[in-house]
Amino acid sequence: MTTPQRPRLEIEHDSAAGTLRMSGELSIYTVTEAKTAFKNAREIDKIDLQTLNRLDTAGACFLLDVQAKSEAQGQRVEISGAKPEATSLLKTVKSALPQPTAAPITKPFFNRFLERTGRDVAGGVLYLIALTGFLGIFLHRLARALCHPKEFRVTSLVHHCEEVGLRAVPIVALMAFLIGVVLAFQGSTQLRQFGAEVFVVDLIAISVLRELGILLTSIIVAGRTASAFTAAIGSMKMREEIDAMRTLGLDPAMVLFVPRILALLLMLPILGLIADVSGLFGGALMAWIDLGISPEMFATRLVSGTSVNHVMVGLIKAPFFALIIGVVGCHAGMQVESNAESLGRMTSNAVVAAIFAVIVADAIFSIFFASLGI
Amino acid sequence: MSDKVANDVIISVRNLRNQFGSHIVHDELDLDVRRGEIIGVVGGSGTGKSVLLRSIVGLQKPTGGTVNVLGIDVLNANEDTRAALEARWGVMFQDGALFSSLTVRENVEVPMLAVKGLDPDIRRQVADLKIAMVGLPYNAGDKYPSELSGGMRKRAGLARALALDPEIVFLDEPTAGLDPIGASAFDALIVELSRSLGLTVFLVTHDLDTLHATCDRIAVLAERKVLVTGTMQEMLDVDHPWVHEYFHGPRARAASDGKQNTKNKSGGENGN
Numbered sequence: 039m040t041t042p043q044r045p046r047l048e049i050e051h052d053s054a055a056g057t058l059r060m061s062g063e064l065s066i067y068t069v070t071e072a073k074t075a076f077k078n079a080r081e082i083d084k085i086d087l088q089t090l091n092r093l094d095t096a097g098a099c100f101l102l103d104v105q106a107k108s109e110a111q112g113q114r115v116e117i118s119g120a121k122p123e124a125t126s127l128l129k130t131v132k133s134a135l136p137q138p139t140a141a142p143i144t145k146p147f148f149n150r151f152l153e154r155t156g157r158d159v160a161g162g163v164l165y166l167i168a169l170t171g172f173l174g175i176f177l178h179r180l181a182r183a184l185c186h187p188k189e190f191r192v193t194s195l196v197h198h199c200e201e202v203g204l205r206a207v208p209i210v211a212l213m214a215f216l217i218g219v220v221l222a223f224q225g226s227t228q229l230r231q232f233g234a235e236v237f238v239v240d241l242i243a244i245s246v247l248r249e250l251g252i253l254l255t256s257i258i259v260a261g262r263t264a265s266a267f268t269a270a271i272g273s274m275k276m277r278e279e280i281d282a283m284r285t286l287g288l289d290p291a292m293v294l295f296v297p298r299i300l301a302l303l304l305m306l307p308i309l310g311l312i313a314d315v316s317g318l319f320g321g322a323l324m325a326w327i328d329l330g331i332s333p334e335m336f337a338t339r340l341v342s343g344t345s346v347n348h349v350m351v352g353l354i355k356a357p358f359f360a361l362i363i364g365v366v367g368c369h370a371g372m373q374v375e376s377n378a379e380s381l382g383r384m385t386s387n388a389v390v391a392a393i394f395a396v397i398v399a400d401a402i403f404s405i406f407f408a409s410l411g412i
Numbered sequence: 413m414s415d416k417v418a419n420d421v422i423i424s425v426r427n428l429r430n431q432f433g434s435h436i437v438h439d440e441l442d443l444d445v446r447r448g449e450i451i452g453v454v455g456g457s458g459t460g461k462s463v464l465l466r467s468i469v470g471l472q473k474p475t476g477g478t479v480n481v482l483g484i485d486v487l488n489a490n491e492d493t494r495a496a497l498e499a500r501w502g503v504m505f506q507d508g509a510l511f512s513s514l515t516v517r518e519n520v521e522v523p524m525l526a527v528k529g530l531d532p533d534i535r536r537q538v539a540d541l542k543i544a545m546v547g548l549p550y551n552a553g554d555k556y557p558s559e560l561s562g563g564m565r566k567r568a569g570l571a572r573a574l575a576l577d578p579e580i581v582f583l584d585e586p587t588a589g590l591d592p593i594g595a596s597a598f599d600a601l602i603v604e605l606s607r608s609l610g611l612t613v614f615l616v617t618h619d620l621d622t623l624h625a626t627c628d629r630i631a632v633l634a635e636r637k638v639l640v641t642g643t644m645q646e647m648l649d650v651d652h653p654w655v656h657e658y659f660h661g662p663r664a665r666a667a668s669d670g671k672q673n674t675k676n677k678s679g680g681e682n683g684n
Binding site: 067069070073126377 | 512527534610
């Protein structure tokens with residue numbers, strides 16, 4: 039037994055007596071052979087196991103299955119010569135044999151497709167309703183915190199401001215700086231063809247201040263913070279900490295959601311402003327190196343050519359994006375069930391949903407400002 | 413298998429040493445497990461019961477010593493030998509450790525996928541049989557592990573461990589976290605399966621009722637080694653302080669009383 043050898047099964051078919059003699063091993067390793075042999079052999083009314091050395095549950099299950107199937111066709115198959123262990127195994131397996139229930143009816147493909155689409159649409163609508171409800175809860179608790187400042191946790195707010203805002207400064211600044219560099223570089227190559235290099239300043243200023251600064255900051259924050267919110271709240275939900283809070287008379291919305299979303303609401307405009315400055319700096323640097331537009335000239339051109347409206351249009355979007363990211367993240371955290379798999383799934387869902395929602399909101403803002411003519 | 417002598421040793425651990433940093437868990441640990449028996453490993457928290465189990469099945473590389481299972485040196489076997497050996501034992505982890513992305517039936521089929529050329533219908537049938545054998549309802553096969561209760565997950569884990577009709581099953585805390593009714597049902601299941609399939613069972617437990625109800629022999633881990641092995645009766649006579657406390661404490665007394673009561677009751681019924 040020490041060296042692994044291939045298990046062998048030998049089957050002799052005595053067609054005159056209708057006997058099938060098995061010797062060797064009838065186990066999970068050889069049962070497929072036995073099945074093929076049975077398909078070819080007809081009219082068997084006795085299976086002889088006298089020389090069978092080993093029988094396992096797979097083999098026993100197979101033998102009983104053969105017996106049951108032939109019985110259903112009005113033929114009796116006798117299993118004989120089994121050793122005591124094999125007999126007791128056959129008995130055990132027979133008593134445990136599951137009684138299969140009817141297979142569930144599968145619907146045709148088109149129906150399933152229709153059903154799934156319907157479910158997805160309904161799910162999407164319900165998700166939006168749930169998010170709106172969540173926003174309502176947040177606003178209600180925020181108003182309550184204003185009326186009863188004692189219930190509000192300032193320490194928690196400061197902690198989250200640091201997590202969400204301060205810690206995000208390096209990555210946001212670097213990202214915006216690089217965007218400025220890229221814009222200046224791409225813009226200059228195109229504008230040089232028309233001899234209009236100096237308009238690169240307007241290009242950088244308008245695109246960074248109006249759109250890219252805040253949008254890309256929001257996307258980075260959505261990836262960084264929405265996932266962190268979901269993971270933190272979700273793991274608390276998983277370990278029943280949220281339920282523990284409720285039984286202790288603490289309101290999870292007040293303790294967990296308000297400080298987080300409020301911190302995001304305060305910090306995102308600041309991060310957006312940092313991104314704006316850093317983007318302009320990157321653009322100015324590249325314009326100087328690549329086009330020879332001196333920093334003074336860049337500044338003069340920036341002040342004269344770009345209205346402060348652009349900054350306002352950019353930054354006014356920040357609180358809305360912050361609300362979206364915060365609400366999506368916290369809501370996803372509360373959807374986590376008691377298994378680790380759902381935590382991972384909800385975290386990645388939160389990031390995708392937050393980024394998507396931010397971009398949709400940005401598009402709506404664009405249309406809104408365009409129709410107002412700002 | 414039947415021609416082997418009743419007490420041939422199929423797991424033998426010699427001089428096992430496990431060390432994590434400066435913390436020595438096992439030192440000069442010896443243990444023998446005989447074919448067909450149910451052995452229970454007990455010990456206080458942190459005495460390395462699970463580490464011992466993991467060392468035997470090769471999940472944890474010991475610092476020193478030898479582990480011999482079914483005549484194969486586990487620690488120095490090559491990959492093919494190990495793979496062949498792994499088909500001859502099954503492990504049930506504490507919470508079942510089922511693959512969460514697969515249904516229970518697919519979980520039970522996983523070990524059988526390694527059998528070359530196995531007919532898919534037979535595979536499915538055998539998986540259903542194993543699910544039924546561990547006492548799960550027929551429709552449990554289509555469920556995902558997250559939809560099952562803790563006790564059902566353990567049963568499903570056992571079904572997966574039994575998929576290839578192993579000679580040895582290792583059970584890590586089989587009754588932890590089960591209600592008393594579920595726990596005694598699981599105890600009965602272990603005994604029944606071990607008898608009917610000729611299994612050798614190595615179980616790590618804290619549960620005194622399980623020890624009373626199932627184990628042929630008990631091994632006590634203390635002072636970094638297997639302090640004593642023997643039947644329940646022999647354990648009661650050991651005068652090591654921890655062992656004495658363990659087997660004579662209030663919970664132990666309750667468990668042994670429970671055992672006595674059931675014996676008397678069944679004896680009475682037989683008499684009538």
